Amino acid sequence: QIYLDCSFEESMTYSEINSLATQIRYCYADNKKAKNPVKVTCSRLSGETLNHLKNIMGFEQWSHRAFFHTDKDIIETNTDKSKLVYLTGDSENILTKFEDDKIYIIGGIVDRSRLKRVTIDRAEKCGITTAKLPIDDYLHLSSGKALTSNHVFEILLKYQENGGDWKKALLDVLPKKKEA
Secondary structure, eight states, X not given: OEEEEOTTGGGSOXXXXXXXXXXXXXXXXXXXXXSSOOOEEEETXXXXXXXXXXXXTTGGGGGGGTEEEOSSOHHHHOSOGGGEEXXXXXXXXXXXXXXXXXXXXXXXXXXTTOSTTHHHHHHHHTTOEEEBOOHHHHOOBSSOSOOOHHHHHHHHHHHHHTTSOHHHHHHHHSOGGGBO
């Protein structure tokens, strides 16, 4: 199960909010065509981000494709925080495998590198385990290590699809310009 944490809207510009809405659309499309789709929920989805999505024809039918949204906060409403893992490139922990009993949280934020550490700070404040994808174990990126929400989501889908092969998942998803 994957949650997109959309609780950062107040910190983003209108253009960044529009980019986040586009990334959420990519996540939906990737999940829809995945061999093994996962249950996805956009948590704290409201405001302009939600307005952008509501303008998409068919948005209200997304829940029929295991893609849900709520204005509630998964972190505040989840009583068993041991099941939550916040994925952030700032974590010291490396995600080695995708566990079915965990809920993985991807920060729904587009910040053009303005907002440093906001996702890990949020996770640590809430007492949630953090992890980062094992990118450095398999690739040397020529550009920054920050990934879009949809790239992280698609890497997780590909990891499952490829039988737990991180290298193949990373190479299948990351744009060529990110590769060294």
